[in-house]
Amino acid sequence: MAEVDLTLIVTVHDETLVCGPTMRSADLAVAAARDAGYAVQAVVALDKATDETTAYFHQPAFDHWERRVMGEGDLGRVRNALVPEVDGRYIAFLDADDLFSENWLVEGIALLDAAGERGERAIAHPEVNMIFDGVRAVLHNVDQDSPLFTPYFLYLRNCYDSLCMAPREAHLEVPYVHRDIPNGLSFQDWQFAIETMSRGWKHVVAPDTIIFKRRRDYSLMVESKQRRSLVRSVPEMLIDRVRDLARGGGGRA
Template identity: 75%
Template sequence: MTAVDLSLVVTAHNETFVCGPTMTAADLAVQAARDAGYTVQTIVALDKATPETTDYFHQPAFDHWERWEMDHGDLGRVRNALIPRTDGRHIAFLDADDLFSENWLARGLDTLTAAEARGERVIAHPEVNIVFDGGKYLLQNVDQDSPLFTPYFLYVRNGYDSLCLTPREAHLEVPYVHRDIPNGLSFQDWQFAVETMSRGWRHVVVRDTIIFKRRRDFSLVVESSGRKSILRSLPEMTIDRIRDLHR
């Protein structure tokens, strides 16, 4: 049995001063979760981090966070390496230039705890994603059980962002694939959503919670889109199977 309710991992690569608001938001959300009675492990994963980023996170202001040095340079590989080392029954990730609402961790844990008590396998997502900086728009997430949800939507785009709150078991059952952008294969979070759904994990929205996604001039999303990357061929997405994907 793992020791704590949640492991929160902030992944950092080449960010410095923009991490200030990120870490403030993370600390507020962690405190809200602890005030609600949950135990939380806090980790900064410095994955192929630049010297400037490493120096930034080794400030005394972040001494209450564990700091792990990684050398993967890939969202999927670093998450797969991190998860077995964490202590939490649940895992949440935050990119070092993004933010989430103060209530996200507490309400997300409430949702997962209630689902587990009912014997349900659930992955939680914020109600809204707000994109800012290099782009400005809002994405409304939809419950997998909503009449507005259709699995055919997954042919067009990813329905669920990677900054979800997930039982540890789901990550161990469905490891992330590595990206291969030069060959036009990316969108690891998209594939994770499809594969978890096909294995009986239900994706739900936590009301009144927000993740703020910074869109930079250059990012994995921008690079993947620029190269017209696509999702890998998955058996769950074949025309005779996709209709049953979310059932």
């Protein structure tokens, strides 16, 4: 069996018509990666999906995608459950109401391959995060090695969006924690960034790539902010360790 370079997982919950542009962008990016010679596995994860959403994704137009029915009800748990089951040496994610640029998968794979050749353990992110719909904003990501990066910023907010591309072993080594929004604990991607950095994973940015993040009137992100949720207390963020976090020296005792 030929090696699969990348598995792309689209997570689906209660989205319907907004998935059209999402899946179009995903298909274009997958086609570009395959044209570049990469083998790509494309998976739709229907996680506690509504009946309407399930029906939408069972249209013949999506028959070229593998469909996985999940009952986790949590982004982190879906990722943790699927990573051991899929085939790609790299894993990328997309939420069903977001989009990414056509070149993201190609550039992400090339970036991780180059890092691997240098003996580096890397996690890739798009360069630009454009937020639209309920909120309009543009965020620019920077490499962990950039002079503009400081681990102290992680006291205030996450540096990197949950949309990432990473080697399978990164997710196996650092599984996502589950959300506990009623008790004020959320932001799984924020904790993932902290914990992977402390274990020597370098967060890098693929130039000229974009993620388009839809900010709906109500979402888990909105609920988390309304409840003033926090990232869990982790030893990597202790005041005497955080300065070494980006060098992989902020690990657990």
